[in-house]
Amino acid sequence: MRSFQLEVWWDGQAIPEVTSVSPLGSTTDVTTYRDGVGGVYKLPGRTDTVPVTLHRGVSADLSFDVWATGPGLKKEVQLRFTDASDNLAVTYVLHECWVCDYDVAADPETGAVVESLTLSVNRWERITPPVDELAKRWAVERGAEVRHVRLADLLTGRLEETEKRLEDLLAEAASAESILLFDEADALFTRRTDVQDSHDRYQVTELDVVADRLARSDRPVLVLPPPDPPTQG
Structure with missing residues (x-):
């Protein structure tokens, strides 16, 4: 199991010396319905988010105190967990937070x-x-x-040849234990519903086969979406 270091951010600043945070969670009410013939149906009802508590030792920093005793402002809070061994970072964003409890406690021992x-x-x-x-x-x-793999280079226009090329690619990736990253593959997959002529119709069949085979691959496969179109100034 990994060991992560915690950072808490709000208002664009890291809040110093936060030592722990309570679990993130949510609860969903179960609504039960009964029909006239004895049937029972359960459906999800209202979902509530569990309050989150941050702990730290009292210091010269006043971030907790200022938020708790000032105006009831809502803030966006980030929890950043970083594994120092390889700098893996996992970030959670808590939306529209407001202080519902603040306390200071001394340990006499x-x-x-x-x-x-x-x-x-x-x-x-x-x-x-x-x-x-x-x-x-x-x-x-x-x-x-x-x-990196350009999916456009994988497609040949001939189904059997494309299947063989894909199988060879997956076998090479497995042998080298590499991760496949398909550039702009998402743009090509969207063409599956855009059939204009007989060549497109055959190309759609290729894409169906490629998509199905990648979905069944036991190797890590990622698809890089196309870049956003330029905005009109």
Whole structure:
């Protein structure tokens, strides 16, 4: 199991010396319905997010105190967990947080003074890194290489030849224990519904086969989406 270091951020600043955070969680009510013939149906009801509590020793920094005793402002809070062994970072964003409890407690035995800030959280989510960055992280974790593949170069117009080329590619990746990163493959897959002539119709069949085979691969396979179109100034 990995060991992560915690950083807490809000208002664009790292909040110093936060030592722990309570688990992120949510609960969903179960709504039960009964029909006239004895049937019972259960459906999800209201979902609530569990409050999150941050702990740290009292210091010269006033971030906890200022937020807790000032105006009831909502903030976006980031929890950044970093594994120092390979710099793997996992970030969660807590949306529309406001302080619902703040307390300071002294331990008479150790003399430590701990302040705790409890936040009501509207919702939280894990931030997914860009695909190419994710590929690099996976490569570091596995001691592997990232192999870039242009899907356009994989397609030949002949189904059997494309299948053979793909199988060879997957076999090479397995032998080298590399991670396959398909550049702009998403743009090509969207063409599966854009059939204009008989050649396109055959190309769609190729893409169907490629997509199905990649979905069944036991090797790490990532698809890099096309770049965003330029904005109109």
